[in-house]
Amino acid sequence: MERLLIACFLLIFFNSVYGQINESISSNLDSVFHSNVSASPGYLIAVIQDDEYIFQKSYGLSNLEHEISIDLNTSFNIASLSKQITAAAIALLMIEGKIHFDDLVSDYLEDFPFTEDSIQVKHLIYMTSGINDYYYNSRGNNSDWSSLNFFSIDTALAASYSSNILMYKPGSQWSYSNVNYMLLTKIVEKISKISFAEFVQERIFRPLGMENSIVNDDIFQVIPNRALGYNYRTKDETDWMIESGYLKDQGEGFLQIHRNSPHYGGSGIYTTMNDWKKWIANFSTKKLGGEDFYNLMHHTMKFEHSKSNDAFGLVIDSYKGKDIVWYEGGDWGYSAFMVRFPESKTTIVCFSNLGTGNTKSKVWQVYDILFESGIIK
Numbered sequence: 063m064e065r066l067l068i069a070c071f072l073l074i075f076f077n078s079v080y081g082q083i084n085e086s087i088s089s090n091l092d093s094v095f096h097s098n099v100s101a102s103p104g105y106l107i108a109v110i111q112d113d114e115y116i117f118q119k120s121y122g123l124s125n126l127e128h129e130i131s132i133d134l135n136t137s138f139n140i141a142s143l144s145k146q147i148t149a150a151a152i153a154l155l156m157i158e159g160k161i162h163f164d165d166l167v168s169d170y171l172e173d174f175p176f177t178e179d180s181i182q183v184k185h186l187i188y189m190t191s192g193i194n195d196y197y198y199n200s201r202g203n204n205s206d207w208s209s210l211n212f213f214s215i216d217t218a219l220a221a222s223y224s225s226n227i228l229m230y231k232p233g234s235q236w237s238y239s240n241v242n243y244m245l246l247t248k249i250v251e252k253i254s255k256i257s258f259a260e261f262v263q264e265r266i267f268r269p270l271g272m273e274n275s276i277v278n279d280d281i282f283q284v285i286p287n288r289a290l291g292y293n294y295r296t297k298d299e300t301d302w303m304i305e306s307g308y309l310k311d312q313g314e315g316f317l318q319i320h321r322n323s324p325h326y327g328g329s330g331i332y333t334t335m336n337d338w339k340k341w342i343a344n345f346s347t348k349k350l351g352g353e354d355f356y357n358l359m360h361h362t363m364k365f366e367h368s369k370s371n372d373a374f375g376l377v378i379d380s381y382k383g384k385d386i387v388w389y390e391g392g393d394w395g396y397s398a399f400m401v402r403f404p405e406s407k408t409t410i411v412c413f414s415n416l417g418t419g420n421t422k423s424k425v426w427q428v429y430d431i432l433f434e435s436g437i438i439k
Contacts, residue, residue: 083117087435094427095121103292103316103416106132107428108335110409111438113343118335124289124415126316137274137288137332138413139321140398141391144277144331146359146375147262147341148243149187151250153358153374154265154351160253163187163363170249175223183249185232186242188372190365192228195239196221209394210308212281213323215244236369240328243375247327258326269350270340275333281324285332289415291319291395319395319417329393335413338400342409345402360387381426390422397421401429406439 095105104122108115120132155161163184168177176193185191196218197207205211222241229237247258254261259277267275276285293299295313303309303317324330333341344350345359359374371378379386384403391398397419400411410429412421432438 083437087431087437090431091117091119091428092121094424094431101129102126103289103414103419104132105412105414105416105419105421105424106134106136106138106335107412107424108134108339108410109428109432109438110339110342110411112407113339113346115339116437117432122415124287126290126292126318132289132415134335135274135287136413137285137334138398138415139278139289139291139329139393139396140331140333140338140413141329141393141396142240143389143391143398143400144326144329144375145243146389147266147277147331148246148250148258148327149374149376150266150351150355150359151258151261152183152187152246153355155250155253156358157351157354161249167191167245167249170252171245173223174245175226176228179228179232181228181232183246184363186246187374188236188363188365189238189242190233190236190367191239191242192230192232192235192237193222193239193241193245194225194229195237195241199224206306209319209321209323211322213325215247215325215327218244218325219248233365234367236365236367236372240325242328244325244327266350267337270344272333272337272340275331275337277326278321278330278332279324279326281322287334288332289396289413291321291393291415291417292316293319293395293417317395321393321395329391335411338411342400342402342411345404346407381429393417399425401425408438 102122106120109117122132124130124132124136161183165183167181167183168174181191199221201221218241250258250261259279262277295315295317297312300309300312345356348356359376360378362370362373362378364370376387376389379388385405386401386403388401395417397414397417399421400409402409410425412425414421
């Protein structure tokens with residue numbers, strides 16, 4: 063009888079919380095994502111606590127042509143959220159003693175031109191190498207760096223190398239640069255003697271059961287359940303495309319974005335929310351890499367400049383007095399943001415297949431709504 067009463071109480075309590083989310087809070091959450099996106103590209107939002115969903119909902123379509131809805135198994139381009147996976151590959155090799163913070167990049171990469179500047183692995187990880195990012199340099203064929211034009215990591219590195227000199231002495235300043243993480247993938251390949259995509263599959267995705275995650279190093283690759291990327295046909299978005307001959311006129315509605323440039327390291331990963339949940343879970347279970355891996359992923363380092371909250375493709379920060387770990391991703395046609403609250407073991411993730419999706423703002427609004435309602439602490 064006592065067990066039955068307890069079971070009934072728990073059922074009533076669960077239904078009460080569930081009812082609150084669906085009735086009083088759901089409309090507030092819908093307003094964050096503009097619930098009229100049913101026939102538009104949209105969002106997938108997930109709130110994960112103790113490695114389980116406590117809230118998840120999709121808005122809009124992953125494919126406008128075929129009217130396919132977004133769900134937990136939709137595969138998104140997560141843009142710069144990919145950096146933590148690149149850094150994770152480096153962390154695994156560090157744990158094995160195959161690479162160290164102070165190793166010279168030139169010791170691993172034979173064609174690396176900045177041999178006299180003593181750029182070390184740590185300078186790449188923490189964005190303080192001084193190497194000019196590729197898109198600030200000419201491609202040499204009079205074409206732009208948009209994803210419409212094919213370019214690989216080698217194309218990008220060649221452009222960065224062409225500047226011949228660094229922007230500043232390594233460690234003296236901080237500047238966000240995708241080329242740092244592209245170089246890290248080259249080091250992984252040099253040490254492991256397999257492609258970066260293979261290394262990530264063998265050492266990270268497969269052990270964690272992330273069966274629907276890939277490093278997209280092949281533009282002809284079939285990606286099941288892929289969310290196509292879209293942008294609005296605004297004047298700012300279309301003027302340069304018309305001028306470059308890509309587009310005849312502005313038109314109306316959406317541009318469907320094609321990723322014709324299979325670069326990776328700083329970006330390039332496609333994953334689903336169900337898979338990304340497994341990656342997040344590893345920060346608590348520590349199944350992959352153990353305590354050493356966890357500590358490295360959150361390791362910060364002080365340089366000559368003032369920024370010291372970067373970790374391994376993550377940022378250590380605070381929000382309204384709470385410790386957080388976050389990162390943001392944005393690509394042409396995609397937006398992604400995630401934040402972890404280690405103390406409460408809560409993570410909020412948002413993926414969007416709209417380039418102007420502004421998922422960072424959406425996540426903070428979701429957090430505020432759920433925190434103020436008492437759903438999350």
